[in-house]
Amino acid sequence: MKCSKCRLKRLSKEFPLKAVSHLCKHIPTWCLECVITYLEDKAQSNNIVRPGCPECNVILTQKEIDYLTSFWKRASFKLDIPVFSREEVIEVANETGEFYVVLLNGQKYTFRLEEIRSVRALKIALMNKTAIESRKQKLIFKGVELNQGDKSIVNYGIHAGCHIQLVVILYSITKEVSVANLVFDLYWGYPITGRDYLDGTCLIYAGMSLWKKYDYSTKSYPEINYIKHSGDIMNDTNRRGHHRITIKLNQLPKEVSTLYFVLSAYNCPNIGHFVSPSFQLYDENSPQEQLCNYSIQTAANSQAVIGVTLQDRLKAYGKLLKLVFYPMGMPKIIVPLTEEF
Structure with a gap:
């Protein structure tokens, strides 16, 4: 809430x-x-x-x-780790009871504090239950990432009854990759009901404020010549649709902090009604080297998803990318990409 x-x-x-x-x-x-x-x-x-x-x-x-x-x-959720003394930390470390890890789709896994002591142990336990590799797990508690493997989870303020958010990183591009002219190509097949649109939208944020929105209706702005949306490219003969968004990352204003690429069904109840929806992500200067080429399956039951989030790389022209599927209406957590995972 x-x-x-x-x-x-x-x-x-x-x-x-x-x-x-x-x-x-x-x-x-x-x-x-x-x-x-x-x-x-x-x-x-x-x-x-x-x-x-x-x-x-x-x-x-x-x-x-x-x-x-x-x-x-008497509230049990008031836990302020920075002000604890050494003795208080030791006492908290001996806590027992159940805590929970929740995925964005609402699925929940139960663990016990006396059995799972460290972040690394929790990731291994999650991998055994979900088959999600530990390096693709992002664990978030009250907006803080649990990214220190040897650190006790209770030292993050986690106690009995707490819920930890699990974000699954489906694809990542490491810091060795440099991207200047980003292209996001979205493709879809018409549903059985006939011509329809799987909209590709780019939301550009400066901090917490929306800076610009690019979609089928707002394809460009007169004062900005380095970002464009193709609009609807429809092939009625082959029953295929296409949206293309191009961005020159090195020309974005310094205040721009995050880019979201959002996929949303126009008339259909959800994305699963479209035939073989997929997208490609690549540098326009090297189109043969796909940064990401993904068939959208995990989002089939969603009416809209955030498909790709770009963050932090904006300080270094596209060096950090990550791909996460967020069903719209669920919490959307932005997590800086770290080399550790």
Whole structure:
């Protein structure tokens, strides 16, 4: 769930268990930390009136305020590793109980803290259960990647009941590869219902803000001559469609941080209705050297997916690429590519 106040994704247990006041007519959308911060700020002000619900302004009773404060003090998810003493870390390391690893499709695997001590051990256990190689596993907990193999998982703040996100890296290009003029070619066959479009879109972000969007309707911008979208290239005779996006990476503004290539079904319920959908990724200067040539199978049941994410390489002209499939509507986690995995 995302807190409507701090805008951070939180576990459901990080929200109040019930409405802040018995008079509230809404479900809580502020996380407990934001609610407590709000109440503390009100308590420190000179206003003698009891504070209200931060979302609907219903006045809280002292009993409701005391309940929220007590619940916050007893919350099990408040774990701040940097402020632990040496003795506290040792105590946490002896934790027991179940924790979970969740894939983006919602599939969940259960492990025990007393059996899985290190990040490396967790990756090996996941490989045994899922057949996903450890080097293709990206483990994320509260936005932090578990990338130190020998480090204890509890030292990342993981305890009983925690959920770790597993992102599967299907394809990666190492730092030895340099890309200047990137080409993303998307192909698809018409579904049995007839002509339809598997849209290829490029979303370009500067930090957290959308900088430009390129798709079938916005193929170019007058002031930008180094990025183009082909629009719909349809072959009704052979029942094939094609989208082509070209980007001169070394001409992108410095503030650009991330590129997303998104695939989405136009009329069909999901991507699986298209015949043999696939894409190619290559440097226009060396088209014979495919950076990636992939048939889209894992995304068949999704209406839209983020197919390729480019990040961090923008500091060095295309040296880092990674390919991950994200069903739209699921969490989309950006993970810097490391040489370690």
